[in-house]
Amino acid sequence: MPLHARLTREIREGPTGSKIGAFFDLDQTLLAGFSATAFVRERLVTGNMSPRELSTTFYGALSFALGRTGFSALMAATTAAYRGLAESMLEEVGEEVFVKHLARQIYPEARALVQAHQEAGHTVAIISSATRYQAEPLARDMGIEHVLCTELEVRDGVFTGEVIRPTCYGEGKAIAARSLAAREGLDLDESYFYTDSHEDLPLLEAVGRPRPLNPNRQLAQIAKERQWPVRRFSSRGRPGVADIVRTGLTYASLVPSMWAGAAAGLVNGSYREALNVSGAVWGDLATSLAGIDLRVEGEEHLWSHRPAVFIFNHQSALDAILMMKLVRRDVTGVGKMELKRNPIFGPIFSAAGVVFIDRSNSSRAIEALKPAVDALKEGRSLVIAPEGTRSPTPRLGRFKKGAFHMAMQAGVPIVPVVFRNVLDAFPKDATIVRPATIEAVVLPPVETRDWKVETLDEEIAAIRDRYLEILHQP
Incomplete structure (x- = not known):
């Protein structure tokens, strides 16, 4: 019997084939923690973050947390500081952040879920509000072909400071998933979506198999009302006393x-x-x-x-x-x-x-x-x-x-x-x-x-x- 057999039983005993999608959120779902935090910390520690970028990121995050701005406005504010920066710099930072920080934060149970979907021949995708510089190193390590994320505008290898809309957040995730489904011939009614946040409700409602993972309080309540199966992982993140x-x-x-x-x-x-x-x-x-x-x-x-x-x-x-x-x-x-x-x-x-x-x-x-x-x-x-x-x-x-x-x-x-x-x-x-x-x-x-x-x-x-x-x- 394979490890994590109970966790993956539904997948192993369910339908197979590439027409079934398995969408995974990144932060708090595949990872314990937030990739953006590690990304900002690495740029700050290495001295690659300008004072302007630091202040813009801080005030943008604060406004978003207080509900004064939406996610797209947050991304627009923080991305403006990248204007004139070579894309290769963020690609290098992304690789370094993955090796130094994110690799050890991947939930073993999440790896098992991804592998079970891959062995079943499903089309696996990361779908995240993060940028590809945060998501692609992890996707490559886990053998995930498709990465759907928030895109930053690049011309001639240099950031313009603009965000490509719609961002991959809220309804934007549902739009991105439907686009992939159209290209790959996926049946969303038979597909899975794993996430921790109630903000992903549009895509949770769009798939036939919504699967909340480590859900926040709001999503846990929604899952209880709709009788969605909930799983919580404790193998990563803050350790317990035991x-x-x-x-x-x-x-x-x-x-x-x-x-x-x-x-x-x-x-x-x-x-x-x-x-x-x-x-x-x-x-x-x-x-x-x-x-x-x-x-x-x-x-x-x-x-x-x-x-x-x-x-x-x-x-x-x-x-x-x-x-x-x-x-x-x-x-x-x-x-x-x-x-x-x-x-x-x-x-x-x-x-x-x-x-x-x-x-x-x-x-x-x-x-x-x-x-x-x-x-x-x-x-x-x-x-x-x-x-x-x-x-x-x-x-x-x-x-x-x-x-x-x-x-x-x-x-x-x-x-x-x-x-x-x-x-x-x-x-x-x-x-x-x-x-x-x-x-x-x-x-x-x-x-x-x-x-x-x-x-x-x-x-x-x-x-x-x-x-x-x-x-x-x-």
């Missing part, structure tokens, strides 16, 4: 784990046993306290060939704990040099024999990997992320060759571990761990003894293709 307590216990679990390892090491007179027990106990205790339900497929492959190079797709700081829970003993790792400077984890990982590499210096990085190869030859396994860094989204990054070179040099197999949904629990740069169900698919060991340097790229590509297949990514 989330904070759970996170504190997760971090604190390192202490008893180290004491357990120290006791085992003293009793057995073995430093390696101390490391084995500490790592395994921390993996079990931390995931349990964090509310992580780790479901493993292919667990037998974790033990069939040791030592081995265990590789995994790197999404979260939680990955290290998950790998300790899976691999459990006789293992070391490779980490970035910045981790060595961490006052808490740096000394611990150094004591565990983790090899730290300077990613800014490729020649030194290659030299630094020699102790890891020696550890493999001595019988210890190695855990490493071939992407080299965490991704803010589930998209699989490019694989670097270091892990595969080390496996070849030591004559040990590669054991691929594919994580799904780790970002649900702990996205990049997050501080709070959320309860989540995480899946780990352990693939059969891949022998490297017959590999040749000349064909290494093909071998790596074949393994990466298996990841893409399991992650349902193109």
